[in-house]
Amino acid sequence: MLTLKLIQENPELVVEKLTKKNFDAREIMKEITETDKRRRETQHRLDMLQAEMNTLAKEIGILFKSGQKEKAEENKVRTITLKDDIQQLGNELNELEKSLNDKLVILPNIPHESVPAGKSAHDNITIRTGGPAARKAGETLPHWEFTQKTGIIDFETGVKLTGAGFPVYKGKGARLQSGLIRFFLDEAVNAGFTEIMPPLMVNAESAFATGQLPDKDGQMYHATEDNLYLIPTAEVPLTNIYRDMVLAEEELPVKITGYTPCFRREAGSYGKDVRGLNRLHQFDKVEIVCITHPDKSYAMLEEMVNHVAGLLDKLELTWRVVKLCGGDMSFTSALTYDFEVYSSAQDKWLEVSSVSNFETFQSNRLKLRFRDPETKKPRMAHTLNGSALALPRIVAALIENHQHNGEFILPEALHAYTGFKSI
RNA sequence: GGAGAGAUGGCAGAGUGGUCGAAUGCGGCGGUCUUGAAAACCGUUGUCCGGGCGACUGGACCAGGGGUUCGAAUCCCUUUCUCUCCGCCA
Incomplete structure (x- = not known):
């Protein structure tokens, strides 16, 4: 707001x-x-x-x-x-x-002056690239075929248990999930983030404060009996920890991280974009959230971008960072960088992370402030967050880019976390 | 789930119908004293919304919402939360 x-x-x-x-x-x-x-x-x-x-x-x-x-x-x-x-x-x-x-509440956040004009994803600007050169398209199996062949992800049983978009990870597939989560958490903690395990359901007040309500009502699962919402991202509980607070300036910047499953109804999205792991109703994500002094939020944004870039490098994926144009940005954001990894099997770029500065847009609703030592008055802090990282598309990209003779060879960084080197 | 008790400023804790934004203590900030610090002493100490160029000034806020009253932190209703006991339970 x-x-x-x-x-x-x-x-x-x-x-x-x-x-x-x-x-x-x-x-x-x-x-x-x-x-x-x-x-x-x-x-x-x-x-x-x-x-x-x-x-x-x-x-x-x-x-x-x-x-x-x-x-x-x-x-x-x-x-x-x-x-x-x-x-x-x-x-x-x-x-x-x-x-x-x-x-x-209807007014979206004002974009940062550096945000390019534009209507859709086509107008986004690639500002950085990294990782190995992309493999030739079609050399490898798409992840939905590979995971079915090896049995590490069982989409059908997920349908039986719950419905489409709720896969069951099995054996090495499950180990890969938990290993990735711990890998991402360790990396975040090493970068100075404090790990938090928040509730997975929030009340309406929290959902409102971070902007999910009323804007994205209908995208969240709602437990009507108790009027609680399943979180669509850890951003909601993590940021709301600081709702209604006046922090001392020395407490800034706040850097926290948390792993949570995320639940999204994704009402209205069907078709080939939702194939396999590309779009799920429940997925795992490690989120990073920062609260900073208004003068330091853009430096923090760069730091977060570098952190995510480091993760993708360690996973040996081909990545690029795009600066979202005005038309493609979220309602709440002032500046957003999306990370995309290239999948040779699908021959397309998959969005795996979104890192944003909200400036005071969330703070205003959250009543999240810090005491300015100059004036001794409360002043709104800036909030930022980013995925570091969301698992499904990372798993898809890993499988699709690291196949050699039908075998999925894990990047070295993960070996210690999974206990195996290939699937 | 049942029975009872409670929710007051940063914290602790008084206040059960009037001059109470709220005693007192602690903490915080400023000062005196001191070579410096501590102690002691003195002063100060919330947030939000209005009006005014400003000095300043009006209003609201004692968990949330509603009610009674000329007047509510105080009485009534209600929601939420906390604690104690019982039941259930990973």
């Missing part, structure tokens, strides 16, 4: 910057400005009435104490209309505030 202050002080700038996200904010901004103006006026009138009421009540109290009952009763009569007015204005104010909030 954008801060009201920014909107009040510079509405034209907000409109202009949001055009990069292909979001026409003119109409909504006009409404916000008007609603805000009315809200302030109403607040002011209400405050005055309440002040009057307070004095009156105080006077009545004094009159009663000094035994002037008749005079007190006289004053009481005057409070009746005041009370009505206060009630009515209070309702008006509530409605204005609600209406204002409903409008504010």
Whole structure:
């Protein structure tokens, strides 16, 4: 959520910057400005009435104490209309505030100035590449064939147990999963992140604070009986740890990591893009989350990008980093880098990580602040997060790029984690 | 799941209808003293929303929501959470 202050002080700038996200904010901004103006006026009138009421009540109290009952009763009569007015204005104010909030919540985050204009993924800009040269397309089996042949991932049984998109990992397939998770966690801890094991379900308040609600309602599994949501990413519980907090400046930057399964309904996506591991309802991911001083968030973003690049290098995958264009960025992000790895078997780039700076967009909803030592006042911190990494497509890419004569040879970095070198 | 008790400022803890944003202690910050520090003493000490160029000023906030009352931290209802006991259980 954008801060009201920014909107009040510079509405034209907000409109202009949001055009990069292909979001026409003119109409909504006009409404916000008007609603805000009315809200302030109403607040002011209400405050005055309440002040009057307070004095009156105080006077009545004094009159009663000094035994002037008749005079007190006289004053009481005057409070009746005041009370009505206060009630009515209070309702008006509530409605204005609600209406204002409903409008504010619709506005996406303002993109960083370096974000390229564009409509779709085609307009993203590749800024870095790494890893070995891509293999020739078609040399290897796609992962869904390889995993079926070797029996390490059983999609059919997943369907039997739960439904499509819930695979069962078996034997070396399961060992590969748990090994990768520990590998990613170790790497994150070595890079200074503190490991957290959060709950896998969150309440609506948490889902709202990180922006999943109301924007992505319907993408999360919802346990209606208890009104809890299965987390679509560890970002939700990890970031919400710091909801409603004022941190000391020395506590920054916060660097935390966590492994969780992630649950996504993925309503409406079918077809060949969802084949095999490409899109699942439940998948494993190690997430990294940072909270920084506003001046240091972009340096942190680079650090996170380097961390992910290091992981992909150790896994000996062919990767590239793209800077997302305005049209392809998420609602909440100010700047996002996507990592993609090349799969020769599928002959395409698979998105395996997304690293973003949200600046104060999440903090504002989270009420996540730090105390500025200069002013001694709370000030909003910046939040960032990234996948480091999401497993399924990494597994797909590993299998599809590291086959030699029908055998999947694991990258050396994983040997200690899996206890075997090939499948 | 059943019975009972409770939720107050950064923390501990008073306050059971009026002048209470809230005693007191601890902590924090500033100062006096000191070569420096400690101790002692003095002062200060939340957040949010309005109004004002500003000094300053109005309002809200005692877990959340609703109610009673001229007036609620205090009374009533309700939700959530915590604790104790019982039951169940990995």
